[in-house]
Amino acid sequence: MLVKTTASDVATENRTCVVLGGRGFLGRSLVARLLRLGGWIVRVADSSSHSLLTDPSLASDSLLSNAVCSGQASFCHVDVRDTSQIIKVTKGADVVFYMEPTDLDIGDFYNCYMIIVQGYGSFHPLSVDFFLSFDILVLVRRLVYNSSADVAFDGSRDILDGDFSFICPGKFKDMLIDLKFHAEGLIRLANNIDGLLTCVLQPSNVFGPCDTQFVPLLVNLAKSGLSKFIIGSGENMSDFTYAENVAHAHICAAETLGSRVVSVAGKAFFITNLEPIMFWEFVSLILGGLGYPRPYIKVPTWMVSCIVSLHQCSNEKLHNHSISPDYMLQLASRTRTFDCSAAQNHLGYSPVISLKDGINSTIQSFSHLANDTFYTKFNEQSKVEKMLGGGIVADILLWRDERRTFACFFVLVLLFCWFFLCGRTFASSLADLLLLVIVTLYGHGILSSKLELGSDSSVMLKPESKCGYAVQEIPSSCFEVTVSDVQKSLRSIAYIWNRGVRRITTLAKGEDWCKFFKVVVSLYLVKYMQSYSLAVPFGIALVYAFTAYFVYDQYEAEIDAFWLLLFCCMVELKNFLWRHLPIASSLQNENVLHQPKVPARVAGSYSGYGRV
Template sequence: MDQINILVTGGCGFLGTAIVSALLETKHFSVTAVDINPPSLGSSAFPTEVRYVRANVLDLDALQKVFDEAKPAMVIHTVGVFPLGAARYSMKDSDAVFKINIEGTRNVITAAKSSGAKGLVYTSSITVVLDELSTDFRNVNESWPTGRAHTSYGQSKALAESLVLSASSPAFPTCALRPAPIVGEADTALIPTIHALIAASGTPFILGPATNLQDFVYVGNVADAHILAASNLLNSQTAAGQAFFLSNGEPVTLRDMCIAVWKEFGHVPRFQVSVPEGLAWWMGLAAECVGAEGFCRGMVSDGCRERYVSIGKARRVLGYVPRVGLEEGIKRSCEALKKKLERRGKG
């Protein structure tokens, strides 16, 4: 049976790499990975059977050439800018976030349609709903409205998602996947940030009640969902024009998440200090006033709210089942970080 060609934008990124690997494992797909920084020729870190092409999603002409040459049956669009740390909660310098997340997505849709692709799966984000930072979200489903996010990332992903879903048609079906914060072996954000609190002596401090549940998801599970979505759009199209929340379906408190990570590094806080949310808010304001980058009011609001979703729709329509549990996902992530830190220490 001939393999189906899938083009993955951001194919060298954290999620993109996992999707490429998962596609190859099925033996049903050939893969073209597009990235602004593809791996060097012959790099042992990436599968040699993948065609890697360098292209910027903001350069429509160059992007169109890549798509026309690849002639993908389906496009998986993962490219996006996600501000880290306190920058995530600030609208300052948000132009690049909006430009890449929205205009880049618009260009990918245009190039995909023009190249004859039969559909597109978009990597959206749980933040299109949950980045309304002052609100609790308990077991939210896809009927909840978007457009209320307080962050540049949440706003830009919601607008880009709208572009994708409005482009859906029987000849070019599209859908959007909204993953929770992702953990995994190549994670450069979530697990490293939690681990860094050990060296910063920040592990004893608990913001707010520490009973609020939040969602996370293992990168391999998100990759599986993208393949399920692509297959759906190529066949039954029951996912066409729809968005789907993705998580591990195992909401935990942020404190428990942190303790699980620290445990993998042999660290247990010797004491605990509870910081009321109100006091933490004023501390965040003070940090913003003096220009400190490691703390802000947005972090307080985000960390003290309920943040978990229902994956019932993804289960029903896509057949999504998280294969790797959260505990195992955290272990795998931490093992990979340990090896990375060891290499850095030796180097």
């Protein structure tokens, strides 16, 4: 005979629970919350290690260590694919919390399938091994399975306040989500068979301390410079859920199942923080809190999709092995908000940590990944300033002193017009310029040392006047060239000459095809420019010098990000063509045929470092 108990009655009893995957991201939060609430004897089961390894710097691990010493908690290594181990660890437990596995690699489909589908299927009462184990059917009555809101999203359309009135797609580009969808179906079908009550929770975009996927991925993207890009319009909304709120929802579900509420058993519930936020605003808060630049360059979704497709066609592995690029692209460009009212009404769930406090706590927990140099880089020289030497030339071309820059630009424009737009030959223009300089210098020399402006604004020469404008003489040092300057110039000329000789020698040997093509293209450009008047390249160089450096100095991050994106496109396109063009495959086969054979003894010694 079943006796109904209320949540308050259950809370006063000493209950035993099993947290499968208790050393994972969400498992740690759930174990810590159960221990803080009290009244629970927690069995932590995980497949990641054979012994309990705790980090004293983490509050959750310190709490678990103390609980193990006091007997309130215990640890057991378990393989979810082995039904006998599941029976052993769950024997005598009132409720089982099934969290996400901790050691999945999307490159191994068989292992993922066995852990996610077959492992979760071990709890299905219709399975042979499970059915023969009568003890577990009698003792375990409640199973709360942690799924994901991703099973309701296939990326084909936006979801705004989604509930369970729409049909789940059932087809996913991400393998892990597809397997979770099938495992969730097994868990829900197992409900109410031989007294087993099940419940599925689908949290959306979980984040928090000890996160091993989302926040570390953002940090890696920020370090590589790719976090500057916003995919799409940047206005798409998303629901994020703090890890402790997910743990609180699991406890609410377990207590509600203990009350035998019919509207909960066998059902699935969305779990969110009830605070929808723009996806890129959330990313900006995380990256900004860790000291990295916030995303600000918008890139069309189709462009990123092409890069992802080329990357997948090249059959190259991602740096992050647990998150597929298709999933991240869908997550970053689509609106995904869910209706959490069912969990509020039937489970009594409400967030215990606000989104703002959750973000701050997450940033503090990842302080070891913070970018300490971000706040000091503004005091350093920019790339352009370093390239220009950081002296007077840099100040002029970067418009640091506008009066001096404008004066230099005006003088250079006059020289350009004098030599190229006057219609004279270069020699006659140079002779006229030298004549003008000599006349100017001689006229400056015969001027009186004192000048005064009269009332009629005419210039009057008064050598003995004490009140006037002093005409400074030009010192002879202005026309002198020091020995050190001459030596530096000669060293520079010798360096350029020797460098050119080395390049010509390399070309003569025929060893560097890349350098050969660079030289050919450069000479062709010079030939193309000289086919026109010399005024064109000099005019372009003059405008370029006073505009390009300044623009790059002001928009250095945006330009670098654009070139990085263009470089990624070119690399992926090259890999795609190299793997799919017939001539590339024939060249690869020819290289394999001509590759020298390595003795088996030598090859065996390098077997642990890759293919020889």
